[in-house]
Amino acid sequence: MSKLNIRNHPKIDNVFISGSFENPKLYTKNLVPGKQVYGEKLIKRNGKEYREWNPYQSKLAAILINQPKTNFLKQGKNCLYLGAASGTTVSHFSDILENGVIYAVEFAERSMRQLIQNTAERKNVIPILGDARHPIEYAKNIFTEIDLIYQDIAQPNQAEIAVKNCKYYLQDKGILILAIKSQSIDSVSKSKKVYKEEQKTLEKGGLDILESINIHQYAENHLVLIGRKKPI
Template sequence: MGRIRRHPKFDGVFISGPNDNFRLYTVNLDTNRTIYGEKLFEENGIQYREWNPYRSKLGASIRANARKIFLDRNSRLLYLGASSGTTVSHCSDIITNGIIYAVEFSARSLRELVQNCADRPNVIPILADANHPYEYAPYIYDRIDVIFQDVAQPNQTEILIKNIYRYLKPKEGKFIYAIKSRSIDTTVNPNEIFEKEINKLEAAGMQIMDNVSIEKFQNDHIVLFGRYLEHP
């Protein structure tokens, strides 16, 4: 494993091993509890949780050299498609002074999320359909800085745009968007799908700041990092 050190760019993210093939970690906010079978390590009285890039598209993006992840200890994050909390839990380790509104529409996954995050005070699980952003507005009492979306649905770009318009401030709000080409169309070349979805976002007033291929960790996926400029 080697010594664990700070990631050179990202607050709250830690690495070990060679710079071009490192292992990723966050500091475990919920000491001694694991969420998806990840390993725990103690160093100098700090407990680190290994972050598996094959299980988390944000972890994969960091391994694939994302330029920014937009998250820091104070972020207010709206996370769409939280599932049982694999990536949410690492975001919760990073955002120690902020909050994560974690939206998931499968009652079974939400139950696991609630159990997994019971002792993570910065995670608010919400059972809702991300297609209807106004329905969960009563539970969101902060301004949102970043929307993370990983819902794997054919209309995932439209879902993201609706949520951006409802929750992000123009010129300030950021988004992280995992696109799975096979959720949109299995018959079309993934690159054509990615281009089409990027065009939709740009036409809707978004600027793509980084386009990260995570192919090495998850087939036919990219992760876009961008910001909301203005409503067209």
């Protein structure tokens, strides 16, 4: 069998690809060599260990496969992650942002226990048991400026929750990545209408929408909005 040609992603720091750029497989370099987080494949090449990154298991991978125009992933950036679950995507953020900090908020205690176990050796992840609807409650856990908010929580008022967190934590010109599941908001309305309403809420809340990315192929009924906080 031919060896995978794992190489730098041409546009994104600390993300790696094999195959063609148009139809790539994605990887991140494992910050904790030898350790899997969710059963992902570990691959050794030239003294480095890579973790395979499946777009069906992580919406962030699905976003990158769709080649966003906004380059929001950079080493050293600090990220507030809302809806961390057991840490699948958080762990890839941790590999990519390296010296940046990921504040990983999750309100389900069971998921939080798994998140703590899964990220115990990752020094740049701070798990926070908290409810994203009440951002002030976790303020004492956040001690750096936030460059990026990533939200994936499947709640009915997703955009409103994102706006609250952006107002409270995101620095001016910081980036919001919001995964919207249309059926969490309204199972009857047409998806397009739901996405439009959510976009309006973000705009009214002080964000410029830079792009929208349809990831239905990997996550049913999901659209991702990428916004930038307007300076006040």
